[in-house]
Amino acid sequence: MSTFHSALMTPLAGRIAAQSTAPLALRLDAALQAALPTLLAQEPDAVERVADLLDTAAHAPDRADLPTLAKLLRRLQTQLRDLACANKPGLRAIELADRLLRSTRPEIMDAAWAPAWLHAAEMRWLDQFNLDLGNYARWQALLLDAVADLPDARIEDVAAGGAGFLLWVAQHSPRPDLQLTASDYSSDYVALGQRAVALSAPDGVPLAVVQRDATQLAQLAGQVDLIVCTQATHHMPPELIARLLHQGLRAATRGVLVIDVLRSAGAMLAASVGTNLSTPAPPLMIDAMQSVRRGFLPAEFALLAHLAGARHVHASAHGPAYAVVRAWR
Numbered sequence: 001m002s003t004f005h006s007a008l009m010t011p012l013a014g015r016i017a018a019q020s021t022a023p024l025a026l027r028l029d030a031a032l033q034a035a036l037p038t039l040l041a042q043e044p045d046a047v048e049r050v051a052d053l054l055d056t057a058a059h060a061p062d063r064a065d066l067p068t069l070a071k072l073l074r075r076l077q078t079q080l081r082d083l084a085c086a087n088k089p090g091l092r093a094i095e096l097a098d099r100l101l102r103s104t105r106p107e108i109m110d111a112a113w114a115p116a117w118l119h120a121a122e123m124r125w126l127d128q129f130n131l132d133l134g135n136y137a138r139w140q141a142l143l144l145d146a147v148a149d150l151p152d153a154r155i156e157d158v159a160a161g162g163a164g165f166l167l168w169v170a171q172h173s174p175r176p177d178l179q180l181t182a183s184d185y186s187s188d189y190v191a192l193g194q195r196a197v198a199l200s201a202p203d204g205v206p207l208a209v210v211q212r213d214a215t216q217l218a219q220l221a222g223q224v225d226l227i228v229c230t231q232a233t234h235h236m237p238p239e240l241i242a243r244l245l246h247q248g249l250r251a252a253t254r255g256v257l258v259i260d261v262l263r264s265a266g267a268m269l270a271a272s273v274g275t276n277l278s279t280p281a282p283p284l285m286i287d288a289m290q291s292v293r294r295g296f297l298p299a300e301f302a303l304l305a306h307l308a309g310a311r312h313v314h315a316s317a318h319g320p321a322y323a324v325v326r327a328w329r
């Protein structure tokens with residue numbers, strides 16, 4: 001990949017996302033967020049049932065009933081859309097278009113046959129993309145805000161891939177007291193992250209890279225202040241995101257910060273144009289678009305965070321292409 005191309009084209013793609021259809025996605029999101037309190041008040045039994053299922057998943061994972069949880073979450077998401085769009089034909093049209101955009105088909109990088117070299121290539125591209133777009137700096141600001149008054153804050157970035165984000169934080173943070181851990185369930189990515197940290201983490205900044213499933217965080221209780229998760233929830237179905245949130249909220253004193261791609265036609269177009277111009281490798285071009293189609297609206301994260309037991313939830317768009325949720329108890 002040419003760094004020149006990437007440096008030129010990824011900001012260009014970002015601009016396309018900013019100026020195209022993100023406003024439609026945000027209009028739908030605003031209506032969903034407004035309907036959320038009504039849905040939660042109307043469905044106390046479903047809310048309680050989800051809480052029970054998530055408790056079981058945390059304490060007895062072998063007895064977790066994921067299909068029932070998935071079905072309940074699907075029903076609540078549909079009800080939320082129906083509530084938000086009732087008697088609003090314009091909004092219903094946007095909602096229908098969003099249904100066409102939304103997809104649960106896995107990315108190529110998640111296929112069982114995808115070779116390790118493809119994983120490494122996609123992760124390197126993603127890291128370069130985040131650097132070119134200034135994402136790490138923006139996400140660091142959110143992270144620092146969440147632990148602003150907490151000395152020696154312990155932060156774990158789960159589903160961290162090659163640890164690119166926390167490595168950048170270790171290199172640039174004004175807070176050398178932070179205790180950083182990057183984790184991922186893939187041993188390939190953990191090895192990639194450990195190599196990168198050994199090569200370029202500054203001396204004296206604690207940054208560990210360990211293997212962990214982001215949906216099994218109960219064992220971290222009392223050992224972490226903030227769980228962060230960037231660009232990874234779109235690899236998980238809602239029932240696993242709910243587990244991540246439920247267990248992260250209980251394990252971390254400052255709760256959870258999730259950042260991921262915002263599902264919108266504009267962001268998908270930008271992903272297509274950006275990868276075509278900067279890195280025209282077919283698996284990457286497909287995965288970049290598919291990741292946007294698998295992405296979420298902030299209100300969808302907000303629903304999951306409330307169901308996972310958060311008392312405080314701030315879910316919003318962050319620029320034209322990202323959704324951010326900060327949730328704590």
Ligand SMILES: C[S@@+](CC[C@H](N)C(=O)[O-])C[C@H]1O[C@@H](n2cnc3c(N)ncnc32)[C@H](O)[C@@H]1O
Pocket residue numbers: 126127158159160161162164165183184185186189212213214215229230231232235236
């Ligand atoms: C697109 S990468 C994002 C990596 C990194 N967070 C970033 O922003 O560049 C998605 C990562 O999620 C990881 N992942 C998906 N499901 C996971 C789970 N249940 N537990 C831990 N890691 C998971 C994958 O192994 C992969 O490294």
